[in-house]
Amino acid sequence: MKRRFADLHLQPNLSDVEQTKSIIAKASELGYRLVAVPLPIAAMDSFAKKLAAACQENRLDFASRLDLKPKTSKELLQQLRKFRRKAEVIAVVCESKEVARQAAKDHRVDLLNFPAIDPHRRFFDKAEAELASSSVAALEIDIKPLLTLKGPARIRLLAALRRETAIAKDYNVPIVVSSGATSPLHMRKPLEMAALASLFDLDKPTALSAVSKTPLTIVKRNREKLSPNFVAPGIRIIRKGSDCQ
Amino acid sequence: MKAKIRRRYLALEIDSKEKIGQKELMDAIWDAVLRLYGEYGASKTGLALIEHDAEKNLAIIRAAHTETEKIRAAIATITEVAAKPAAVHILTASGTLKKLRKKLETLKP
Numbered sequence: 189m190k191r192r193f194a195d196l197h198l199q200p201n202l203s204d205v206e207q208t209k210s211i212i213a214k215a216s217e218l219g220y221r222l223v224a225v226p227l228p229i230a231a232m233d234s235f236a237k238k239l240a241a242a243c244q245e246n247r248l249d250f251a252s253r254l255d256l257k258p259k260t261s262k263e264l265l266q267q268l269r270k271f272r273r274k275a276e277v278i279a280v281v282c283e284s285k286e287v288a289r290q291a292a293k294d295h296r297v298d299l300l301n302f303p304a305i306d307p308h309r310r311f312f313d314k315a316e317a318e319l320a321s322s323s324v325a326a327l328e329i330d331i332k333p334l335l336t337l338k339g340p341a342r343i344r345l346l347a348a349l350r351r352e353t354a355i356a357k358d359y360n361v362p363i364v365v366s367s368g369a370t371s372p373l374h375m376r377k378p379l380e381m382a383a384l385a386s387l388f389d390l391d392k393p394t395a396l397s398a399v400s401k402t403p404l405t406i407v408k409r410n411r412e413k414l415s416p417n418f419v420a421p422g423i424r425i426i427r428k429g430s431d432c433q
Numbered sequence: 434m435k436a437k438i439r440r441r442y443l444a445l446e447i448d449s450k451e452k453i454g455q456k457e458l459m460d461a462i463w464d465a466v467l468r469l470y471g472e473y474g475a476s477k478t479g480l481a482l483i484e485h486d487a488e489k490n491l492a493i494i495r496a497a498h499t500e501t502e503k504i505r506a507a508i509a510t511i512t513e514v515a516a517k518p519a520a521v522h523i524l525t526a527s528g529t530l531k532k533l534r535k536k537l538e539t540l541k542p
Contacts, residue, residue: 376509383506
């Protein structure tokens with residue numbers, strides 16, 4: 189069966205309709221079958237509908253995504269309670285150790301994203317991986333900084349990513365490789381993304397899973413959970429009403 | 434007897450609003466390879482330009498079979514060619530030029 193590819197982190201400027209459409213069209217052209225775009229909390233539904241329509245035009249599957257950027261763990265818990273059932277993918281942007289730890293152990297979090305370039309501000313260590321391995325959170329790696337950074341900054345980032353992916357593999361934490369693209373020129377084909385992942389020592393099967401199987405599994409799992417027929421993991425309503433007799 | 438050197442031919446598509454010349458393209462590819470793998474790594478790649486079509490923004494390059502993934506990664510890091518914003522995508526790869534051209538025919542819309 190032909191492999192299906194997904195990019196869970198496209199970051200177009202949603203107020204620029206043309207740019208958003210060109211990014212979505214480019215994703216389809218490059219061979220992706222599913223894309224996710226972080227939605228603004230204030231106007232989630234309206235943007236989700238517009239993006240879903242644009243994706244349908246390009247024969248793409250659209251998944252709604254919410255990026256939570258809490259300052260404290262308490263704020264994270266409040267946001268998760270409020271928004272978990274409103275988006276298909278929940279990512280937490282970990283800007284402090286406290287938030288990173290809370291996000292890693294919470295089973296409502298799908299993706300852990302560490303945006304900092306400075307290795308001291310990236311909190312994916314062994315303790316974080318151990319917490320993440322007992323929940324369902326995956327480590328998300330954006331490719332965009334690898335393209336835009338140059339010289340020592342890129343060297344430091346590659347070293348940090350190499351360390352993080354080695355820890356994630358040791359603790360069986362799934363890895364998702366996303367583009368983080370803000371313009372079509374920052375988007376790469378799935379095989380190119382997998383090749384770029386080899387720069388931080390991901391082997392080819394894991395790298396290919398990181399752009400296909402792992403993100404697709406996250407979206408599938410959450411769609412099942414968000415379905416009105418979902419009761420509990422492994423239990424769902426098949427029939428109800430008079431046809432149950 | 435020494436084994437024959439195996440090669441891979443890669444068809445590239447240059448994604449840019451500007452026209453890109455063949456020297457500019459190869460400079461950008463060499464620059465990306467050098468920055469990622471250094472002179473020692475670059476010396477193993479066996480990179481060479483085979484064909485370039487500036488009108489269609491297409492090119493064919495040759496590389497050592499063992500270094501294909503490295504070339505793929507290096508090409509993916511290109512964000513500008515001759516100070517013009519650009520991206521280079523690998524359309525397809527093959528072991529012979531004949532097969533590569535056949536594959537390119539099937540890719541044409």
